[in-house]
Amino acid sequence: MTTVQPPGRSLEGGSGGAADRLFRNGTRVAGGFLVVALIAIGLMLWLSSSQAFGEFGFSFVTGVVWDPVAAIYGALPFVVGTILTSLIAVIIAAPIGLLTAIFLAELAPRRVAVPLTFMIELLAAIPSVVFGLWGVFILGPFLGHTIEAWTVDHFGWIPIFAGPPYGIGLFTAGIILAIMIVPTIVSIAREVISSVPSSQREAMAALGATRWETVTKAVLPFARSGIIGAIILGLGRALGETMAVTMVIGNGQDIPHGLFDQAQTIASKIATSFNEASLGLQTSSLIALGFILLVITIALNVVARLLVWRVAGPPGGS
C-alpha cells in the first residue's frame, strides 16, 4: 500500500546541515533535469525545423514531393505512410490485445495467466532491429507468398489490393507493428480491467449473468475509458516505431495507393535519409518531419494517460 506523505515534510528539517542541503538540492536537480530535457527536446526540434517551416509554411505538411535536388520537401507521403501502418497495426492489435487482456484478467486461472503474461512481457523486450531482421527475411516473404499473393490473385482488380505482392511494404510493416504493440495494449488494458471493483462483477453475476456477460456488461463499460487509453498508447508506440518498420516497408517515395505498396513512414524516412542529408534545408526538413511526429506522439500520450487515470487512478495517488 502506498503511504501518503504530507508534501515536503520528509525532506524538511533533518539535522544533516550542509550534507542535507546538498542531498535535497541534488534530487531537485535530478528532477528538474527531466523537465528541462523534455522542454529542450521540443525546443531544439522546433528551432531546427524552423528553416523548413519558414520556407514552406503549412504546405510542408501537405506537400507530396520530396526532392532534394530541386530542394522541394513535402511531408505528406510519410505522414500517410505513418498513419496507414499504424492504423493497420491498431486494427489488428486492439481486438486481439483486448481479448487477451480480458482472458488474463478475468477468465484464466492463475497457473495459466502468470506464464502467459510473462511470455507477453518477453515479446515486448525483443529489440526492434531483431523484429526487423526477422521481418525482412522471414515474415515478409511469408506474407508475400501467402496472404498477399492470395489477395492479389482474387481481389487484385480492386485498386487497393493491387499487386505485385512483394512482401515488403505497407502491409508487412503494419503486421510487424501489430505484433510489437500488442504487449503494450495487453499490459495496460489488463491493469485497467483488474482495477474494476469486484462489487461490479458481483452485482452482475448475482443477476444471473454468464462469465462473458459479466465482463461485457459490467466490467468493460466501467473500464471503457482506460481501455481506449490503452489502445491509444499502443497507437502512439506504433507511430514512433523505427527500425522494424524501416527494414520491412521498402522505399516508397510517393503516397501509397495500395495495401501492398512500398512506402515510408516519418520515422523510417528520417532513419534512412538523415546521415546523408546536406545540412541546411534538407536536414531541417527531416527534423521538421520529426517535429510533426513529436507533436502527435506527445498529444496522444497525454490524452491516453488521462483516460487511463480516469479508471485506474493516477499512479501512487496524490
Added chain:
Amino acid sequence: MAVIAPVIKTPIAKRLLRSRSDRRRAAFDRTMRTVALLAALTCVVPLGAVILFVVINGAPALNLDLLTKAPKALGTGGGAAGAILGSLQMIPLAALMAIPIGIGAAVYVAEFSGTRSARIVRFAADVLVGIPSILVGIFIFTLLVLPFHQFNAFAGSVALAFLMIPVIMRTSEEILRLVPGSLREASLALGIPMWRTVLSVVLRTGLTGILTGVMLAVARAFGETAPLLFTALGSRLVNVGNFSKPMDSLPVFVYTNARAPITALNQQAWGAALLLLLIVLTINVAVRARSFRRNVS
C-alpha cells in the same frame, strides 16, 4: 384498494432448467471464452516464431570468428568484435549517467509527492517514455554531434542515457513508494540526517526493486538502434576507449549487415541478432523470474 389477483408462478424446479435462450447464452459464453483463449495464444506465437528463426539462422553464424574478429574492410569475413566491444563500452557509460539522475529524480518525486513540482516531474517522465527514440537521437545530434562536426560515441552514450533515465525513474519511484513511512520517521526520530535516512533506509529496502528497474533499462539500451544511428554512427573499425570517435554497436551491426546485399554479411547479422536476443532475453528472464517466483509462492 383494488384486489390484486394472485400471480401464478412457475415452480422453482422448472425455472432452474435452461430454456432455449439460456442454452444459447451458455453456448455463446463458452465460445467467447475460447476466442479469448485463442487470442492470448495468438499473442505468444510471434514470440516463438521470432526466437525460433533467430536461433535457426543465427546459431550457425554464431562462431568464434563472429565474436572475436573485426569487420573486414572489403568483402566478407570478419566479425562483430567491434560491435560487441562498442556496446560493452557505451552502455556502462550511459548507465553511469542515467542511474544517479533516474534514482535522484525518483527520490525527489517520492519524498515530495503531492506537491506540484513532483507532479510535473512525474508527468515529464511519463511523456519522455513515450517519445520515439529516433527523435532523441536527432536531439542529441544537434547537441553533441553538430557543434563538433563529428559523430562520436559519447553522444551515443548520452542518447542511451536519455532513454534509460525515465525507465529507471519510474520503476524506482514505484519501489520507493512501497517503503513504509514508519521506517523513515523512525530513522529521522533517531536524529539521523535526512540524506543518510533516505540513502540507507529507503534505498536499502527498495534496492532489489531499483536494481530490477536498472537491469530492464540496460536491456532496453542494448537493443536501441535508432538513436545511435545519428550519434555514434557505427564503424567498420574497432574502437576501444575513444569516445570522441564513432563506435559500432550490436544493434547497429545487425541493421547494417541486414541491409547489405551480401549473403555472408546477412548471416553475420543473424548471428549478431542471436547474441543480442540472448543478452536481452536473459536479463529479462532473470529479472522477471525473481518476481515470478515470488508471485507463485
Added chain:
Amino acid sequence: MVTTMTESPSTPAQPPSPVSTVDPVAVRPSVPPPARSVHDDGAAAAGSIEVQGLNVFYGAFQAIRDISLTIRPNAVTAIIGPSGCGKSTFLRTLNRMHELTPTARVEGSIRLDGTDIMAPDVDPVQLRRVVGMVFQRPNPFPTMSIHDNVVAGLRLTGRHSPAELDEVAERSLRRAALWDEVKDKLKANGTSLSGGQQQRLCIARALAVDPEVILMDEPASALDPVATLRIEQLMAELRQSYTIVIVTHNMQQAARVSDETAFFTMAEDRAGYLVETGRTIDIFTNPKNQLTEDYVSGRFG
C-alpha cells in the same frame, strides 16, 4: 406492522421482555401490497431452503462447519453472530456466489424447494435468477441510467420490447418503494441517488428478474438511520411475496425485522457453525443455548 422489542444489553441478568409497539414510521409511501403468489397446482408459494450438513472450504481453510437448517418461505430469516463466523459465506452459498472465488469448495446439500442447487445439472446462472442478492454497499452500475440499472438483469434473457422493460421497471421500483422519488428522472445516472436510494435501486434491480428468494448481506450497514428504517419496512412488505434471508451484525435490527433467526458463531479453529435457530421471539427472549443467550444479551469474553 413491525414489532419492536426493547433490549437492554447492559443488564445481562434479566431476559428482555417483549414489548409491542406501533411502527415508528416517518414517511410511508403507498405501495400496492404484492400479491400472494400460488403455484400452478394451487399450492402455496414455496421458496423454502433446506440446508443439510453444509461445509465450506477456502482452499485448506474451513470457513463453515456442518450447518443444517431450514429457511421458511415467505418469511424473513435473520442470520446473526459475531464477525468472521461465516454468516456472509453461508449466505453466498445459497446462490452459489461462492463459486466466484476459485479456491472455494462446498460439501453437503442445499435444497431449494427440493431441488439440490449444487447438482451438476443446475446452472448457477439460472439459480441466481431465482435467488437474488443485495449487497452490503449499494453497487448500481455507474454507466447506466436508473431505468437501465433496474432492467439490467432482465435484458440478459431474450428480447424484451421497450414497453415491457418500462413496465417491469415501474413495477420493480414501486415494490422497492423508490418509484415516487425517481419516476421523473429515470434517465438520470444510477449513482446520482443518495446511499439509501441506491440500495433501494439495487433491491428493485434484484426484484426485476422475479426471484423467489432474496438474500441480503447487511443491506443497511452502509446507510444512515432513516434510510435503514425504510429498508427494514421494505423487508416487511416484501416477505409476503418472497423468501428473505438477511445477514446482519445488528441484533436490534434482526429482532425488529425477522420472523426466524439463526445464530452462528466461530469455533476455536475459526470455522463458523450454527449454534441455534428458531423463531426470533424465542431466540431473543428464551434461547436454548447459553452461547446464544450470552450473545443476545451482550455478554462476551
